[in-house]
Structures are given as structure tokens and as C-alpha cells.
Amino acid sequence: MEAMFSALNEAQIAMGISSLTYLLATEMHAYLFSGQIYILEVLKKVAREQRFSGGLVRVVPEPGGGFRWAVELVGRSGGGGGRGGPAVGAAGSGHRAGGGREAAVGEQGAVGGSRGAGEDGEVAARERGAAGGDGGSRVTEGGQAGWRLENGAGKGAGGAPSYPYPFMTVDAEKVAARKYDYIIVGGGTAGCPLAATLSQNFTVLLMERGGSPYGNPDIENGDAFGKPMRETDNYTSIAQGFVSEDGVQLDRARVLGGGTAINAGFYSRASMAYIRRMGWDQKLVNDSFLWVEKMNVFKPDPLSRWSSAIKGALLEAGVLPYNGYTLDHLEGTKIGGSTFDNNGKRHTAADLLKYANPNNIVVLLNATASRVLFKSSAGKLKARGVEFINSINGINGGSYQVLIDESTHYSEVILSAGSLGSPQLLLLSGIGPSQHLKKLNISILKHLPSVGQGIQDNPLAAIGVQSPIPLNFSTIQVVGILKNSQLYIYGSSFVQKVNLNNSTFINQYLGGIFQKVAFPLSRGNLSLISKDPRENPSVRYNYYSKPKDLQKCVQGLKVIAAMLETNSIQNFAYNKSNGTGGLRFTGPTLPMNTSNDAAIGKFCKDNLATIWHFHGGCGIGSVIDKRYRIKGVVGLRVVDGSTFKDAPGTNPQATTMMLGRYVGVKILRERRFLHE
Template identity: 25%
Template sequence: MRMTYDYVVIGAGSAGSVIAARLSEDSSNRVLLIEPGGRDRNIALIMPLLFPTLRTSAFDWGYQTDPEPFADDRVFPAPRGKVLGGSSSVNGMIYSRGHPRDYDEWAAMGAHGWSHDEVLPYFKKSERNWRGEGPHHGGNGPLHVTQGRSDEPVAKAIRQTARSMQYRVLDDFEAGDPEGFALPDSTIHRGRRASASKAFLAPARRRPNLTVITGAQVTKILIEGGRARGAEYVREGRAEIAYAGRDTILSAGAYASPQILLLSGIGPAEHLREIGVPVTLDLPGVGGGLQEHPLVPMGFALKRPSRFTGRMRADRLALSVVEWLLTGRGTPAGVPISSFAYYKSHPGIARPDLENVFIATNVAARMWFPGVRAPVPEMLTSLNMVLRPQSRGFVRLRSADPLAPPRIQLNFFQEPEDLRLMRHALRWTRDFVRQGPLADFVGEELSPGADARTDAELDAAIRRSVTTGQHPAGTCAMGGGEDAVVDPQLRVRGIDGLRVADASIMPRLIGGHTNAPAIMIGEKAAAMILAA
């Protein structure tokens, strides 16, 4: 089959859903959106409480890293959403932009036009924040952003302890400097997940000029005479072609966008020849510069039962599900986060370099009932992340087979500074939970365990427990240097009519979570494409 459109958008994730929706606002534009996953109708994609079940479901690509040489040669899962909305349909629904200086740093690295003041209008354009329109937030955008809440006594104790230790307790992480403690906003609307597909794509699908194809995996970009002409893809075992009269926009994410470029012969020539892919353009930066937040969990026994555990009793949860179905309220309408903290490893740096997420439950919490199934032990969970890791990984082809998963190498802790920062984070958390009112709630350290004290013991514990923050970025980096893949207009260097717009274009991983920035990238990309 051969079809012709003005714009072909590859990937219906956080950025791609936005781009397709915005381009189709002009009825003269014929827009095709190609998504390898299926529809986002499953209740697990809608009910916020169920999001932990999605990482090993049919809605995930099932990617894994190669053995990680600086983390005991462990193989890590690398979750990414395979469904309309992409990872915005399977993530933890946290609305986070990072630090304003993150974007100023992008501009200083050659991403002209991407400073904080220049991207803020696109954050605001996308957003319908519960606070309403203001200097930091949008009030009329498609993406509903709601207030984070927790009635757990331990959450109050965390805030009180933070104040007693002279940390800032904030009302809004996005109102300037995010250093401090707060509950983050959530991409939840009326108790349902507000994914990019629900917020942007669902209202746009009624437009006759927008075509959305699901279950279709792009195998290569069509390049003729140095210009992208569209994409080849496979659907139901049959090869099809979609032609783009104007632009082809690649929004497949930090793993799949470089994979598709490589399959199209765009990337490091030596690697392409080694795999057996004909070289279209030697572009060394494709797939390099992979950045991801290393995350190490800690667990502490709780001296008092959490309210969340009580609500997970089978009969109570069943009633709460009925309440959720009827009103959008109840336990299924949220996630049990107690606090976020962005903090500095030492006071002389300009931005927080560490993040802590406190959760007032065991991450293995489950439904239970007296005499039938016991609840898991009460626990205060702490997730520790290094926000701007120095280590760099890569994405490469495993073979010339376009349906084979890519090679992913994170190289966590390749740079010793990342390991030092994580060691500092674990010691910081240990100290924090023994202070102020929080100390009355927290008992024994369950993981990694109080016996891990020396640098060597902590390093060993970190290597055996580290996992990903699920925020990959940087594999098609934007800038003006030799390793840049796209220019500040997101145009692939050396190929006309081809752009990349997703988290892969970040020159440096932001100090926060990546869903909201990916949506912003989609907004700004669409505006630049329409202006051109």
C-alpha cells in the first residue's frame, strides 16, 4: 500500500501525540500518525493505582539492557510504553519539569531557542493546571494537571522533619527553584490517567485530516536524493509505505528513534557496516550520549501501619473501586507518594543534584484479607536518584532485522562521581529518617541494611540494587557540535525533511522526570514545523 500525506509522525507517545494533534489543527494539513502499539482502552491504563502492573505487560516493549559492566554485569529491564500515548500511558503520572537552569544549559550547549524563558510558553500551552493560569502554569491546555495529595501521617512527619532541618517545604516545584520538599502534581483527571493520547490525541481523532494507524512498526525512513520522503512500516505482517510531502517527524523515544535512524542508514558508518546496513549518512552522534537516572531503593520498617495498607484490604478495596467507577475518587484514583525532595549534595552547587521519593508503603504492596492472605510488611520506601549523571551509554542495532530489539547499554557508574553521589544519597536518607517527627515512625533499615556502612559496602549494595528511573534521553542530541544529531529546529543534520522530536533530543538529561518536558518538546516542535 502507498499513501501520501503532508506530515508523517512516527510514534504516538508523549511528543508524537502532541505533534499530530497540533499539526492537524490546520484542516489543510493531512497528517498520519503511526504507532506500533494498540489502543489505550484497558482499565490498567486508566486506573492510576494499577500503573506498577504495566511494566511487565503487553503494553511494554520488553526491552533489556546488555550486561552492565559497572553494575555487576546485571541486565536491567528498560521499560517503554507500547501503546497509544507511549510511556505517558504507563508511567507514574508525575508532572515534573526539572530545574529552570537545565534549559538554560541546553541553550549554552548550542540548542539556541531552548532556554527556560523560551520553552516556558510551551509548558504552559500544554497544561490545564489545577491552580489556573499564572506566570508559571497554563490554565487552558489539553493536559490536566492535578494537585498531589497524601493523608498519610508519615507524609506530614516528613514535611515537619524537613522544616526542622531547614529544608524548604514548597507548594509548587515548578514556581522557580525546585529545591526542597513537596508533593508533586499529577497527570490525572477525575481519577483517570491523563496520558498524552487521552489529552491531545483523543479530541483530535474526530478530524478527517488526521489518520492514526496502530499496530504498525516502522522499519526505515525513506530517503531519496538526501531528503526524507516518508516511512516504510509493517502492519499485520504486510509491508506498507507512507509518503510525506513535507516533513517526516520521528517521535519514537530515546531507544527507538535512534534505532529507526540506524535502520535507515543514518548513524555511525563503522557500526552500520558492521551490522550490514547500507550507509546513507555518516552521522556519528546517532545512538550515542544515552543518559538515564540511576535509581536505588531503600526500605525502612514502619512502626505504625500506613493508611494505604488498610485500604488495600480486599473488601475495602472492592468498595473503593466501585466508588472510583462512579465518582473518580477513592484509592484507585491515585498513587501512594508521600513526598518528593530535590536536594544538593553540597551547598556550593547551583542546582539540586539528587532526588528522593518517599512512598508510605512497600513497593510490593498487594490486596490482602484476614485469614486468607496477609499484607506485606509495612515499609517506608525511599527511591534515590542521581539527577544529572555523568556516565553515558548508547543505543545500537543488534542486527539488520528491523523487528529485533535494539542494543541498550546504560553504563551506570562508569563515571565514579555518579557512584559517589549515590553513596551520598543513601547516607543522606539514613540520616533524614532518624530526625525530628519522622524518627517516631521509622524502624529498622531493611534494605540495603544497616550493616552496609563503609564506602566499599555501600558501593556493592548500590551495584546489586540499582535500577533505572525510566527517563532515557540524549540519543539524538540537539546542538551545533559534531556529535549533534539535530539542529535547534530539530532537523536531522544532512537530511532534508526529517526531524526528531522526543526526549532523545535533550542535550543533557534534566534534573526531574521527563514526561512533561517531552510534551513540551512536542508543542515546540509542532509550532516550529507550522511556522516553517
């Protein structure tokens, strides 16, 4: 580790950068260094000593089980600068360090003198170097939260993610030592806004099985879209791939922000008909959408060349009216919002944590929940906490239990682990079909036969067009909504390198047109194949098992066939003078006779794909009630896409983020009413 630090530091010095702060978090240590000054905070409460070239760190046990760390810093002219001085951090376990003092690394890299650190007794390091601009880093012991871990919003050394919030941590031991009003399992599309909302009045632990999205170009940069889904593994990758029993390759997110960190970014609200069908409070729904959109939604400006062509082709093919730019769900053709800003930077649900009360929330990363903990209360099953595995870089760091604060009587565990994760966790916890649980020797706590049942994924069919005209990478910006919202048609464009020979590469420009079957009737089921929570469950969606779903696909492909004949798309045809003109397709082509429904239906089945909008498994009425509480269980809710009977809107991320905010506000109102 010292050698790696030295190499990085020398590289930075060679670039003429005088001061730099890095944070590299492992399950036992947080390493910080600035210029030639190294600070090692050893989180194990044992006496230990480690010498680096720039300084000496001692961790000293305190009476009562706490600890303090002493840092002797060696100033360095031009690098560390200023004068070095001793620093004593605060005691652990929330108590004051005797004579706590602080050594600060100033904004220009100078090591300042010591000053009183007060009850928090913090050791602070602040600078403006390559760690992400203004931000700095801080480790705090004591105070109301007991500890905090902060660092600037820039990217860490060697591609390590950064931690821009003061409440993000990987320290499972310290997190498990506290109790919380709410424990939320899953820092994804719904979990982040839910946690931010509840933290306004209550203490919240948000547990995420993946890492931080910040500082990772494969997440933040728009032109990297799709890369996380091409580079998957079982335990560490941003996306975790799985294959349905139908044979379709899919992916689920494993990162703070959930699916919003890996999706195409298109943002469009659920229809008013959907909102009424769900029985939601329409005013609160609108307010919750606006709360999300203020932070995370942008108007595409300008439209990409291919998106402009898709818009024109839809209108020429009769997908009317043209509704311009709108976030509302309207029949016809429209430009929707995007969670990519116009600099191509992605904004995920994790950004909504900016709304959180930093004194009331902790976000624990790399924590995979293995089961919900229960007790019997007045003859009823009551959630009392969560058991989880702490793992960083795929290494099992041990099992922990974290509990809710039962002194308030209203504390809860809330599952927001997604349409695979939430039903999977219920099953692992002993809630689900009893016969299935028996097969895996899982103790049956509550027979709830609908857990994991009725799941859906919307089938997709696509056509690819090779363009002779340069195209930029572009995710979805335009959508056609037709057939009484039963079909959605989109387009996106890509650039790929083609190897002509061993030394010559050329750009190939591709435009895609694809259609999604909305509200399919076909449904499937989810079941466990392992008691390991890190493994994917088995899922079968039964695509096209209902004939009407296939009929919708046929109708959608006929609209795409009409679009291919429009001037807007024919502008991408190759020159016909050489005999090989016309549109060039990549991949399968539509049947020549587009009036042959059987042939088009075969195309739908042969080229079945997903748009990753899978949902269901914890349905309202069968698994949860209208307040998202598990039926027959006290103190346990589910708030995420697993509660949807149908996917909302053209793309579900807008409504799923809204749902997190919506249910959070509802819970705050419930608590206020109970208090009064």
C-alpha cells in the first residue's frame, strides 16, 4: 500500500501538483494522504503503529473501549508546506477525547497548527487538488451521529470512486453498533429518495449492496452507456447479469443509485390513468415528481441527429399529435426529459440524497442484506432489524446485524431492493410460499404465497440501421406513444469501432428503432435457487405466452416498417448509383411482406429482447397493502418497482423515484398524525 501511495504521489509531483488528497476505503482502513503527508486511520480498536515516509500514526486505546489516534506530521517545503504539528483525534464510541486537538491541511496544502476540535474532536484535511476541487476530506468521531466519513466529490486514486456525502461509509462495524428509526435495504431508484425524505425527521440507515457511483466514468459519462452491462461478474461489477428461464439476457444494478446509474436516462411520467388506477394522491404525486425533477431532469438540447430523424419519422408515419417537449405521458410523439445533462453527465437517484438531513442519515455501501430479523409481538410477526454481509471487492468481510430503534414503537424496515431483490429477500427471510421455502430448508415465518408471483418484463423488438452519415452517441430522447398507450417506439444511436485489418479501425454509425409492448398480459414467477443473497434468483417472465402480447408486437413492427419508408429515415440510405444503395440493416431485417402477421410474429419471437423494465413480485393487495406494508407483518414495508403490477409510463424510472418520495412523505404524515 505504501509503495502504491508513493508511486501515485511521485506521479502527481512530476505533474507539478503540490497538494493532493485521496481516500481509499477498505473494510478495515481509510487511507488519506496529502502531498507528502500520509494519514492512516485504523478503524480496529487495537493499539497499532505504522510508519510512512511522511509521518507516524499511533492508535492508542482509551479507557472504556474507545480509541484515539495521534498523528505526527512532517511538513514539506512546497508540498506539505507550512509547519508540521501533532494532532489528536477524538475518541470512538461517541465520547469526547481528552484534550482533543486538530491538525488541518489548508486549502493550499500547508499543514496548519493545532486548534481545539471541540466535542467532535475531528481530524480534518482540506485542499483544492485533484481529489475533486473544493470538498476535502474529514473523519469525525463522536457527536450525534457517532462518526462521519467525508471526502471531496472528485475521483479517487487509480479510478476509485469518491464519497461526496458526509454520511457515506463502508464501516459495517460502526454502522451495526447503532440503532435507527428506519432501515432501508436498497439504495436504488426508490430507496434514495425514500431515505432522503425520511431523514428530515428520523434517523435512517440506507444499505446498498454496491459501491459509490461518483467518480466512475463508466457511470457518469453518457458515452459509456452500456459498458457496465457488458462487463459483469457475480459479486463486484456495477451491473449483475442474469439470464431468465426464457433465455433472455438481463441485468440488475449493484451500485448506489440503482438502475438510474446504468439505464438510458429517458424520463417520462406515468399517465394520469395509471396514477388513478394506483389510487395515489394526485397532488402529492405531482409534488413528488417536481421534487425529483428539480434535481435530476434535463431537456435534451439540441436533439441528436438520429433523435430528430426518429421524431420526423414518427410524425410522417402518423403517430400524432406532436406534443413537443413534455414530461407528461401524452398520446402521440414527444420529446421527453433525460437524467443526462447537456454536458453528457448522468444524474442518478443518488443525487437526491442531497435533500437528506446529513445529521440523520447513514449510507452503508457494500452491504448485502441476507435476511430481515423478526420477533413475535402480541402474537404478530414484527421486523426488528436486518442481517447483512459486508463485502468489498467481492471479499466477504463477515456477517453483521443492525437493529431498528424499537423505543419509538413505529420504527420500520423498508425493502427497496428492486423487483428481484425485494421478493428474494422476503423469501430468504421466511416470508413466501411455504412449499418453496421448505425445499430450501428455510424456516417458514409467514406463508404468503404471492411473493415472487406475477412478475413481468416488457418484450422488445428492434431494427438496426447503418448510417453513411456520422452520428453521435445518443440515448433515448424521443418517444412515440400509440394504440391507447399500448405501444411505445423509441430510437437511439451508437458509434462502434470496426477493425478493417490489424492496424486500421473505422467508425461505424448505427441507428436503432425499437418498440416496447406496454402492459403485457403474460406473467411469470421468481424463486430461490440458493440461500446466498449475492446469487440471482430464478426468474421466468413467460414472454408472449398470451397471444395479445404478440399481436401488440406485430402492430408495433408495422409502425416501424412505415417509419423506414419515410423521408426522415430514407435520408440515411446509401447512394443507389453503385447498385448497393438503400438502407443497410445491422442484424435481423423485417420480413419483406409486412402484411404477413405470422412472419412478423415469428420475427418478434426470434428476436426477443428486453428493455430492462422488469417489475412485480410484491403486488399491492396480494403481498402488501395500500400503505406498502407487508400483509400480516408489523414494521416491514416494500417500496420499489416490485410493487408495480404494470410498468408505469414509457420508462419506469420517473415514477419509481417519485414513489420513493411519495411514500416517504406519506410515512412522515402518518408519524405526525400518530404523534398528535
